[in-house]
Each structure stands twice: as structure tokens, then as C-alpha cells.
Amino acid sequence: MLLEALYFVFFLALSLLFYYRSKYPLHVLFFASLLFIAYLQWCAILLLLGNAFFAFYWGRLISTSAKHKQVLFVLGLSILLFELVIFKVLLLEDGAWRGSATPTLMLTLGLSFYALQHMAYLFDIKIGRIKPEEKAGYYILSAAYFPKLLCGPVITYQNAKKALFSAPIFKLENLVSGANRFAFGAFKKLVLADRLAPMSAAVFEGSYPLHGFTALFGGLLFTLQVYFDFSGYIDMALGISRMFGINLPENFALPLRATSITHFWRRWHITLMQWLSAYVYYPFSYYFRKSALWSAFFGIVLTLFFSAFWHGIGLTFLLWGVCHMLYLSIELLAQHRQIKIPKALGWFLTLVTVSFANVFFRAADLQVVYKLTTDIFSFNTFWPHNWLAGFVAVIGKGGELNDLFNCALAALLVLLFLLFEGKLNAKANSDKFSVSWLFSFLLLIAVLGVFSDGEQFIYARF
Amino acid sequence: MLKKLTILLLLVMAAAFALDYLLYFGLSHNLNLKASYAGQGKVRAEALVLGPCEPLFTIDPDYLEKKLSCPVYNLSLNHSDFADNYLHFYLFLKSNPAPKMLLLYVTPESFDLRFNTFHAYRFAPFLADSIVSATIGELDSNYAPWIRLPLLRYTYFGRMLLFPALQGLKHWNSGKQKPYLSKGYEQHRPAVSPFFDPARKSDSLLFDVQLDEFGNTPEDAADKTFIWNATRETYFVKIMDLARTKGVQVIVYESPGFSGILRTQRNRLAFLQKIDSLCNSKGSAYWCFDHLATCGARANFISPLMMKSAASQNFMDTLSLRINKLK
Numbered sequence: 027m028l029l030e031a032l033y034f035v036f037f038l039a040l041s042l043l044f045y046y047r048s049k050y051p052l053h054v055l056f057f058a059s060l061l062f063i064a065y066l067q068w069c070a071i072l073l074l075l076g077n078a079f080f081a082f083y084w085g086r087l088i089s090t091s092a093k094h095k096q097v098l099f100v101l102g103l104s105i106l107l108f109e110l111v112i113f114k115v116l117l118l119e120d121g122a123w124r125g126s127a128t129p130t131l132m133l134t135l136g137l138s139f140y141a142l143q144h145m146a147y148l149f150d151i152k153i154g155r156i157k158p159e160e161k162a163g164y165y166i167l168s169a170a171y172f173p174k175l176l177c178g179p180v181i182t183y184q185n186a187k188k189a190l191f192s193a194p195i196f197k198l199e200n201l202v203s204g205a206n207r208f209a210f211g212a213f214k215k216l217v218l219a220d221r222l223a224p225m226s227a228a229v230f231e232g233s234y235p236l237h238g239f240t241a242l243f244g245g246l247l248f249t250l251q252v253y254f255d256f257s258g259y260i261d262m263a264l265g266i267s268r269m270f271g272i273n274l275p276e277n278f279a280l281p282l283r284a285t286s287i288t289h290f291w292r293r294w295h296i297t298l299m300q301w302l303s304a305y306v307y308y309p310f311s312y313y314f315r316k317s318a319l320w321s322a323f324f325g326i327v328l329t330l331f332f333s334a335f336w337h338g339i340g341l342t343f344l345l346w347g348v349c350h351m352l353y354l355s356i357e358l359l360a361q362h363r364q365i366k367i368p369k370a371l372g373w374f375l376t377l378v379t380v381s382f383a384n385v386f387f388r389a390a391d392l393q394v395v396y397k398l399t400t401d402i403f404s405f406n407t408f409w410p411h412n413w414l415a416g417f418v419a420v421i422g423k424g425g426e427l428n429d430l431f432n433c434a435l436a437a438l439l440v441l442l443f444l445l446f447e448g449k450l451n452a453k454a455n456s457d458k459f460s461v462s463w464l465f466s467f468l469l470l471i472a473v474l475g476v477f478s479d480g481e482q483f484i485y486a487r488f
Numbered sequence: 489m490l491k492k493l494t495i496l497l498l499l500v501m502a503a504a505f506a507l508d509y510l511l512y513f514g515l516s517h518n519l520n521l522k523a524s525y526a527g528q529g530k531v532r533a534e535a536l537v538l539g540p541c542e543p544l545f546t547i548d549p550d551y552l553e554k555k556l557s558c559p560v561y562n563l564s565l566n567h568s569d570f571a572d573n574y575l576h577f578y579l580f581l582k583s584n585p586a587p588k589m590l591l592l593y594v595t596p597e598s599f600d601l602r603f604n605t606f607h608a609y610r611f612a613p614f615l616a617d618s619i620v621s622a623t624i625g626e627l628d629s630n631y632a633p634w635i636r637l638p639l640l641r642y643t644y645f646g647r648m649l650l651f652p653a654l655q656g657l658k659h660w661n662s663g664k665q666k667p668y669l670s671k672g673y674e675q676h677r678p679a680v681s682p683f684f685d686p687a688r689k690s691d692s693l694l695f696d697v698q699l700d701e702f703g704n705t706p707e708d709a710a711d712k713t714f715i716w717n718a719t720r721e722t723y724f725v726k727i728m729d730l731a732r733t734k735g736v737q738v739i740v741y742e743s744p745g746f747s748g749i750l751r752t753q754r755n756r757l758a759f760l761q762k763i764d765s766l767c768n769s770k771g772s773a774y775w776c777f778d779h780l781a782t783c784g785a786r787a788n789f790i791s792p793l794m795m796k797s798a799a800s801q802n803f804m805d806t807l808s809l810r811i812n813k814l815k
Contacts, residue, residue, distance in 0.1 A: 221647075224647075428648070431654075432647055464496055465499050468500055472504065472639055473507060474643070475646065476646065478648075479647075
């Protein structure tokens with residue numbers, strides 16, 4: 027990992043140098059992106075290029091066809107969806123949570139993210155929202171752009187075009203601002219997410235019975251882990267992009283402070299939700315537009331079904347989607363009947379219900395789902411009789427003093443972070459060179475980062 | 489801007505070196521880390537016990553001292569392989585008088601990579617030693633590039649080392665003289681530990697070695713075809729050679745295991761013969777105790793290879809008798 031990090035810093039520095047010095051900055055970005063993918067897995071380039079060329083030419087075909095726009099669109103979409111299904115099935119067989127980079131996973135690097143861009147591209151051309159791109163290179167670069175390749179954010183072609191293809195102007199503030207954001211993201215990933223990973227794994231991968239509270243807490247631990255992991259990646263991607271003078275859209279807006287599920291989905295994986303709203307929710311709810319309630323309901327069902335499928339084929343993801351469908355439907359009904367609850371209670375319920383749904387999301391298979399839900403709903407053993415044995419020693423993976431220290435340290439770091447998250451976010455977006463900020467984060471990462479058994483990015487597995 | 493960047497770099501470097509030394513100092517002064525305690529040169533033992541968790545939990549130096557009439561220290565470590573044992577033995581000999589005899593626990597599992605492992609983090613305060621760094625370079629290729637980086641060489645294993653470093657600073661500050669396990673032996677907890685939850689017995693399987701671990705680990709030992717590993721053999725030979733150069737007599741032994749499991753191990757006999765011939769080539773004998781009556785009773789064991797306290801004492805009686813005959 028050390029060598030990879032050093033290679034990456036070297037690669038980034040060279041890319042930036044050539045990007046700002048070259049007469050052809052987009053070419054530099056293009057080759058840098060291909061080099062980045064080739065380093066990870068050269069075969070992944072073929073899949074990425076194949077997909078991009080397909081979408082590029084199919085888009086032109088849809089645009090030039092006078093009579094068969096709809097048929098061509100459905101056919102193109104079906105091909106992209108079919109490919110996604112095939113690879114999702116293969117990934118399911120590989121075991122998404124094993125943590126190792128399987129050949130299929132390496133081959134499909136970023137597929138889930140760039141496939142959404144291609145689908146949106148075909149749809150937008152079909153309805154005449156955009157004209158097809160003239161230059162294949164531009165289109166491929168928008169899909170391959172390396173900072174966003176592995177875990178997003180999800181962007182449409184028209185947004186990518188706006189962000190990527192303006193002439194680069196070197197500004198020192200961009201470099202500083204990018205470095206601030208990058209350090210913040212690295213802290214979230216290396217210090218918080220990877221510290222929580224073994225704790226949540228202890229709940230999800232153990233075969234022994236747990237108290238209901240411990241099992242549910244595992245869901246909360248995973249919610250925190252996936253948040254720090256994913257938002258950490260996004261911070262780093264946005265930071266690197268900012269160094270290139272490119273502004274990518276934000277993907278999170280303090281989701282753990284949401285006071286309702288609707289609120290939560292407006293703050294969590296924002297770019298995916300915007301994509302789903304634009305290309306799934308609104309087009310489908312349009313068909314049920316006569317009844318506002320039913321159109322919203324069917325929109326929710328379809329959107330979350332697609333979201334579950336996008337994350338992975340498997341009943342665990344479907345159950346996760348069903349949970350959120352239920353939550354949102356209940357909220358919709360409550361909204362319809364003008365039922366209101368206090369914000370503090372809303373925040374608590376949101377966190378608990380999201381954590382419960384994440385039990386399905388994280389579970390490796392239905393056996394784990396069955397075990398953990400049985401644990402959670404065994405009400406007579408819900409609370410541990412002995413908190414050290416039934417709770418701390420489980421999530422700490424042992425009862426030694428060192429394990430307790432690690433649990434306490436993780437709890438302290440997470441609580442402090444969440445308490446000051448708003449202020450930290452603002453500082454991370456600053457374009458001022460702050461010695462104290464960078465010094466603190468570099469030191470925190472160096473001292474508290476998890477290097478020996480760090481995990482790959484969770485969303486790179488989808 | 490350039491001035492600020494220079495200040496930042498200088499600050500980071502200064503902090504890294506300062507923290508590097510602080511962590512080194514803390515780890516070196518933590519008496520509960522066996523390598524650090526041995527490094528202080530305070531151990532006087534004529535018989536040294538070495539091996540993984542089985543001797544750690546079953547060989548009580550206080551009991552054995554009475555039988556052998558000489559000071560005994562247990563240098564065994566949980567889940568340790570031969571390389572781990574070799575480095576501990578080497579570091580022990582570096583700072584303490586050589587013992588007269590080494591009791592080395594060896595089973596067919598010891599030569600199979602699926603059992604026990606090398607824990608590089610245990611040697612973090614000794615990275616300056618060329619033998620330690622070379623062994624880490626050979627056995628932990630992930631950690632090897634980090635060992636020359638100040639601060640990161642310790643924080644790479646932060647989850648394992650931060651707390652012991654802090655504990656070491658406390659030991660130094662309080663002037664502590666003896667480790668928590670004064671002779672290295674970790675006693676089976678005679679009573680239910682604070683981590684035992686009586687309402688859910690299964691919880692206890694994870695955390696309390698006093699309780700029955702059979703339910704947890706039958707597949708770890710039963711129906712196994714062992715696979716001989718050359719690196720394990722190399723480090724076993726290194727232990728034997730190191731002992732010989734220091735004039736230490738090596739007694740290689742296998743303590744009793746539960747026969748119900750041992751007889752399901754397919755190539756156990758072939759492995760025992762191979763170990764025996766390896767020991768003979770190094771001038772030692774291999775003592776196997778799988779014929780003792782203790783092996784037959786399931787009630788004598790916590791796990792397939794680990795005896796309960798009473799059975800351990802019986803075994804130590806037998807072992808010491810045989811050692812005394814050798815004397």
C-alpha cells in the first residue's frame with residue numbers, strides 16, 4: 027500500500043505538471059486516466075472503452091434515426107442493462123464482501139458508475155435534451171476520468187462536459203483547496219472508516235449468537251463505516267479534481283444529521299439520487315400522474331428497486347431496498363395525513379431505521395440476514411446482561427485492554443468528528459493554505475491511520 | 489506560500505521523529521511485551537519454555553521450578569510460529585544469560601502454515617537489529633517497506649502498538665519492575681472472567697480460555713492432512729542452531745492432545761517421524777506424550793491440544809521426571 031500511495035502521488039504530480047504545461051491538457055487527462063486504469067487492471071480498459079464507444083455510436087444512431095428512435099433506445103438500454111446484470115451476477119458469485127480484489131471485480135472497475143452515464147446519455151439524446159457528442163475522445167474521457175472512476179460521483183455527460191472541457195487555468199488556490207479536501211478525505215478513509223471496519227465485521231462475520239442491541243449496533247457501525255469510506259473517497263476525488271481546476275458535484279450533505287428518511291436520501295449519495303430521480307422516478311411517476319400519492323408511491327418503489335439492483339444482484343440488496351421502500355412509503359403516508367414528529371425523535375428514528383436496513387446491505391448472504399434478524403428480534407435477550415461480554419468484547423474482537431482501548435478510541439474519534447463535521451467540511455473546502463489544518467490531518471493520519479489491514483473502498487465493489 | 493510549505497514540512501518531520509522516539513521508548517519499556525521485558529535483561533532462567541499458546545497456557549514455571557529445582561521462565565506467545573519463537577529466543581539471549589535448557593513445543597501443526605503465524609508487530613521496538621529486520625523482510629513483505637520510515641514503522645500496526653506504547657510510558661513513569669505475567673505463564677482463569685456473560689453461554693467461547701473451546705474449533709484440528717512448510721522448517725532449525733551455539737540443551741516435546749481428535753489426523757504419524765528425524769539430525773530427541781492416559785479423557789481438555797489445569801500439572805510431573813532423568 028505504501029508503494030501504491032507513493033506511485034499515486036508521483037503519478038498525480040506528473041499529471042498535474044503536464045496538464046498545466048501542455049498545449050493539449052485534455053489529451054494529458056485522457057492518457058493519465060488510461061494509465062491509472064491500466065495500473066489497476068489493464069483488461070478493465072477494454073471494457074471501459076468498449077462501453078464508451080458503444081454509447082457514443084449508439085447515441086449518434088438514435089439521433090440520426092427518424093423512425094426508430096424508441097426501438098434503438100430500448101435496444102441500447104437493454105444491452106447496457108444486460109451487461110450490468112451479467113457482471114453483477116458474476117460479482118455475486120465472487121462474494122462481494124470477501125474483501126479481496128477478484129478478477130471480475132478488477133475487470134469491472136467503475137462499471138456501475140460509467141454505465142449510468144451511458145444510460146443517461148442515450149436517454150437524453152432520445153428525448154432531445156442533448157445533441158450527441160461529435161468527438162469520441164471527449165466522450166471517452168468523460169467516462170474514464172480517473173478521480174471519479176472507481177466510486178463516482180455519478181455524473182451525466184452534459185455535466186461532465188461542463189466540468190471537464192473548459193480551458194485549464196492554473197491557480198494556486200485550486201492546488202491548496204484540493205490538497206485540503208484530499209487530506210480530509212484520506213483522514214475519513216484511513217482513520218475512521220478502516221478503524222470501524224473490523225468492528226462491524228465482528229458483528230457481521232461471527233457465527234455466534236449476539237444480543238439484539240449488539241446486532242443492531244453492528245448496523246450502525248456499518249452505516250458509519252460506509253459513510254466515512256464513501257464520503258472519504260468522494261472528498262479525495264473532488265480534491266484531486268480541484269487540483270486540475272475541475273469541479274465535480276458534491277455527493278453528501280451531512281446525511282447522518284437527517285431527521286427523516288426523505289431528508290436522508292436528499293443528503294446521501296446525492297448524485298445517484300439525482301440520476302435516479304431524473305431517469306427513473308420522474309419518467310415512471312409520469313405514467314401515474316393522475317394521482318399524486320400513487321405516482322409518488324410507484325416512483326419510490328421503482329427507484330429503490332433500481333437502486334438495490336445497481337448495488338448488487340442478490341436478495342440482501344433487494345431486502346435493503348424493500349426496507350427503504352417501506353420507510354419512504356410510511357413517511358409519504360404520514361406526510362399525506364400531516365403527521366409530524368419532533369426533530370430529535372426523527373433523527374433518532376432515521377439513524378436506527380437506516381442502520382437496520384444496512385444490516386441487509388452488509389450481510390454476505392441470507393443466512394447472515396436470518397441470524398442477525400433473529401438476534402435483533404429476540405426481545406428477551408435484546409439488552410446484554412453483561413455489557414463488557416455481550417457488547418464491548420464482541421465489537422472489540424476480544425476483551426483485552428488493547429481491544430477496549432481501540433473501541434474507546436474509535437468511539438471518541440467518531441463522536442468528535444460528527445460533532446464538528448459541519449465546521450470541518452467548511453475548512454476542507456477552504457482555498458487558504460493553513461499550516462495547522464494540513465499539519466493536524468497529516469499527523470492524525472500518520473498516527474491513527476489503519477495501514478496494516480485497511481480495506482478497499484466499499485463502493486468500488488459495486 | 490513556499491515559506492508556509494517549508495514550515496509545514498519541518499513541523500511534520502519534527503513531529504514524526506519525536507513521536508517515533510516516544511513510541512519506541514514506550515514499547516521498549518512495556519514490561520508486558522515479552523520481547524521488551526527480555527530486552528531489559530532481568531530474566532534469570534535455567535529452563536526456558538518456548539512455543540505458541542499451548543505451552544503459554546499449560547506450562548506453569550512456578551510448578552515446574554519445584555520439580556526441576558531450577559528457575560524457569562515461559563517465553564511462549566499466543567498464536568506464534570517458529571520465526572516468532574526464534575526472534576524471541578534470539579532477543580532473550582541477546583540481553584540475558586543463556587538458559588541451560590530450552591523446552592520447545594512442537595506438533596505437526598507447527599510445520600503447517602494454517603496454524604499460527606508470524607507477528608511482525610511484536611518486534612517493532614527492535615527494528616534496528618539486522619536479524620529482526622531481515623526476518624521481517626523475509627516473512628512480512630507488506631510491512632518490510634515501512635520499517636525504515638520514522639513513526640510509520642510503529643503506526644503501521646497502530647491498532648496493536650498504540651496502547652502498548654502508552655502502557656509502556658506508564659510502566660516507565662511508575663517505575664514498575666515486574667510484568668503482569670511475572671514468569672510469562674498465562675494462567676487459566678480459575679473463575680468466570682468479567683467478560684463472561686452467564687445469560688448467553690456462547691459468548692464465553694470467544695473470550696475465556698477456561699471454558700470449553702471444543703465447540704469452536706473441532707475443524708481446526710480434526711480430519712486434517714498436514715502440509716509441511718519449508719520456511720517453518722528453516723526457522724525451527726534456526727532455533728536449534730542458535731541454542732547449540734549458546735550451549736543450550738534443547739528438549740523438543742509435544743504435550744498430550746485429545747486422542748479423539750489426534751487419531752483423525754491423516755498424516756500425523758508421518759509428520760511425527762519427520763520431526764523426530766529432524767530433531768535427531770540436530771542432536772535432540774523428540775518427546776511425544778500422546779500415549780498418556782490423559783489423552784483419552786475428553787474432560788482433560790479445553791481444546792484439542794490444550795489441557796486443563798489439573799491435566800497440565802500431571803503432564804508437568806511426567807515431563808519433569810523425564811528431564812531429571814536426562815540430567
